[in-house]
Amino acid sequence: MSKLRSSLVSLSVVLSACAGVPATDQGPQSAMERFRTAFNKQDAAGVASVFREDGKLLPPAKPMIAGNDNIRAYWQAAFNAGVSHIDKTPIDFIVSGDLAVETGSYVVTFKDQLVKGKETLVWRRGTNSEWSIASDIWNNDK
Secondary structure (H helix, E strand, C coil), rough: HHHHHHHHHHHHHHHHHHHHCCCCCCCCCHHHHHHHHHHHHHCCCHCCCCECCCCEEEEEECCEECCCCHHHHHHEEEEEECCCEEEEEEEEEEECEHHHHHHHEEEEECEEEEEEEEEEEEEECCCCCEEEEEEEEEECCC
16 A cells, blocks of 8 residues: 555656646747748848847857857858758757757758758747757757
């Protein structure tokens, strides 16, 4: 009987912890759709708008890029160089309060090449309940 009681206590603790999370909360998934749409339109300002004002890009083999203006400039330069499309596949979203971590893979079109890679994004929910990217790190598979 003590195993049953222990299991029920554990279950009630887990259910209590989940009670504060709305069942309809999709985390940053709708914000990621805004990112994807802007990216595929080669809209650097739209991409940057999904980031926090103090957001950070951590591109491979390059220094960190911080702030919306610098993020917009980075993506505009990438689009000018031939980056034109992204397909993203979320692998995992972990949401805890006003923070979320997204792990995923991507395929980016660069000129006539498809470039595959993986990424991790840290999202924060602002006081307006909107999700924005705090940090974005990625690297290509090759």
